[in-house]
């Protein structure tokens with residue numbers, strides 16, 4: 552994500568979890584930037600808040616306890632970078648995982664919010680059934696994006712079918 556995250560950028564962490572990605576984004580966008588982070592679990596919000604406070608990052612973040620498909624209720628400006636790290640909270644309840652309907656709606660909203668030259672990074676965990684289906688549906692959704700407006704790539708090991716893999720979506724300015 553380093554190529555896309557500059558000082559002063561607006562970033563969204565769509566799956567806050569234990570806050571590692573939120574922390575990275577907060578440091579990368581700096582004092583003039585903004586980070587919005589979403590999770591549906593209080594445990595995730597509290598773990599993230601504690602991590603960020605312990606690291607003394609600038610107060611450039613807003614932690615939102617709501618589902619990521621509601622992003623437009625909270626983020627009314629364009630975004631430069633969005634991170635999705637799907638699945639369940641490491642160290643938490645494995646039954647509370649991202650679900651296909653809300654994941655697809657959140658990715659669609661993220662694409663609509665993406666500024667020119669902005670990017671989304673999406674991590675998929677196909678080692679569990681919901682993650683496998685989520686990845687297939689997101690690929691189908693992303694494959695429909697206009698090739699002149701977006702570059703969509705997939706990074707996947709071909710000899711490890713259950714290993715996590717990634718999509719990256721770049722929003723290219725139209726000439």
Ligand SMILES: C[S@@+](CC[C@H](N)C(=O)[O-])C[C@H]1O[C@@H](n2cnc3c(N)ncnc32)[C@H](O)[C@@H]1O
Pocket residue numbers: 565566567568569570571572573589590591592595617618619620636637638639640641647648649650653
């Ligand atoms: C793999 S973890 C994220 C890890 C995190 N990025 C980190 O750095 O620690 C996935 C997170 O997605 C959250 N989640 C599940 N459904 C969600 C939803 N509808 N909206 C937002 N977050 C959701 C889970 O509660 C879990 O904390």
